[in-house]
Amino acid sequence: MATIPQLSRLSSLDVREVWPHEAHHFTQWLLQNADVLSDVLGMDLELTQAEKPVGGFSLDLIGKDLQSGATVIVENQLATTDHSHLGQLLTYAGGTDPSTVVWCAPAFREEHRAALDWLNEHTDEGIRFFGVEISAVRIGDSAPAPLFRLVANPNDWAKRVHSQKAASQASASPRSEAYEAFWTYLLKRIHEERPAWTSARTPSRDSWMTLPFGASEIWYAFAFASPSRPRIELYFGSPDADRNEAAFKVFESRRQDLEAGFGEPLDFQPLEGKKASRIVAWGPTTHTIMDPAQHPQVAGWFIETMTRFRQVTQAFKSATAHQPTAAPLATEGI
Structure with missing residues (x-):
C-alpha cells in the first residue's frame, strides 16, 4: 500500500504581525529585499534609498530599473489603500520624474485600482503604474514568507499603440x-x-x-x-x-x-x-x-x-x- 504523504497547511498572516510598522519595518525590509518586488514586477530592480525627501514630504523608496537605468519609486502602506496615499504617490512622481511608479498595500479599493488603470491608459508609454498587493504566509511553524501579487499593471501593447497614434511616430528601424x-x-x-x-x-x-x-x-x-x-x-x-x-x-x-x-x-x-x-x-x-x-x-x-x-x-x-x-x-x- 502506498505511503500517504504528510502535508502541512499554508496559512495567511496579518501583515502587521510580520511588519509591525510601515516605515521602520516594511520599508526597511523591502529596501534590503528588492528581489521580491523585482520578481512580481518582472524587472531587475535596485532600491537605493528609503525616506527620500521630495519637497516637504518623504518618499518611501526610490531606486532604478537596472535594464534601462530609469527611476523607480515605491509608496507603501500597511492598510487598505486610501485617497491620501494616492495623492502622495502622484506628488512623489511629479518630484522625481520616474519611469515606474509602484504602490504597495495589503488590499486595494476598487476605485484606486481603477485610478491606476486610468493612469496607465492616459499617460505616455514612458511611465508605468503598478499596484502590488502584499501579504505574508507560513507553512506549519515555518518562518513567515512574503507573498506579493500584481493587481494593477500597464498594458504595454495598448499604450504603445496609443502613443504611436497620438504622436504619429515613425516605424522602428x-x-x-x-x-x-x-x-x-x-x-x-x-x-x-x-x-x-x-x-x-x-x-x-x-x-x-x-x-x-x-x-x-x-x-x-x-x-x-x-x-x-x-x-x-x-x-x-x-x-x-x-x-x-x-x-x-x-x-x-x-x-x-x-x-x-x-x-x-x-x-x-x-x-x-x-x-x-x-x-x-x-x-x-x-x-x-x-x-x-x-x-x-x-x-x-x-x-x-x-x-x-x-x-x-x-x-x-x-x-x-x-x-x-x-x-x-x-x-x-x-
Whole structure:
C-alpha cells in the first residue's frame, strides 16, 4: 500500500504581525529585499534609498530599473489603500520624474485600482503604474514568507499603440526591430536555462541589455559593437568617476587570475574621457543578429560566455568583499 504523504497547511498572516510598522519595518525590509518586488514586477530592480525627501514630504523608496537605468519609486502602506496615499504617490512622481511608479498595500479599493488603470491608459508609454498587493504566509511553524501579487499593471501593447497614434511616430528601424527580436529570444533562453540571472521580461530595442551584478553601480551587459560584433562586459557605471576608477583598478589588479579562470584574454577598458569603465569579452565577428536563423547560435555564445564570465567575476567579488587594500567606496557591495 502506498505511503500517504504528510502535508502541512499554508496559512495567511496579518501583515502587521510580520511588519509591525510601515516605515521602520516594511520599508526597511523591502529596501534590503528588492528581489521580491523585482520578481512580481518582472524587472531587475535596485532600491537605493528609503525616506527620500521630495519637497516637504518623504518618499518611501526610490531606486532604478537596472535594464534601462530609469527611476523607480515605491509608496507603501500597511492598510487598505486610501485617497491620501494616492495623492502622495502622484506628488512623489511629479518630484522625481520616474519611469515606474509602484504602490504597495495589503488590499486595494476598487476605485484606486481603477485610478491606476486610468493612469496607465492616459499617460505616455514612458511611465508605468503598478499596484502590488502584499501579504505574508507560513507553512506549519515555518518562518513567515512574503507573498506579493500584481493587481494593477500597464498594458504595454495598448499604450504603445496609443502613443504611436497620438504622436504619429515613425516605424522602428530594421536594426532596432532586429535587436528587439533577438533580445526577446535571448531572454526566453535565459529564463529557461539561467533563471537566476534576471527578472526582466521586457526586451530592449537598443544594442545592449543589462543584468544585475549584485553591487550598486556595477552591472553586466550583453551588447553589440555592431550587429556582427557581440560582446559581454562588466560595466562600472557610477556617476562618480573616482568610484568607477577605484573599483575598476581592484579588478584590474587581479587580471591574470580573472583571465586564467575565464579561459581567455579580457579587454580592460578605462574609457578615457568618460566616467565609466568596463571589462569586455569579445565574440566572433561571424555572429550577426540581422539573420534570425543565427539567433540560436548567437544566444548560445552569449549564455556560454556569460556563464564563465559570471563564475570568475562573482567569485572574485566574494573573495574581495573585505579586501583591506581596496578603496572603501569602490568595494562597497563588491
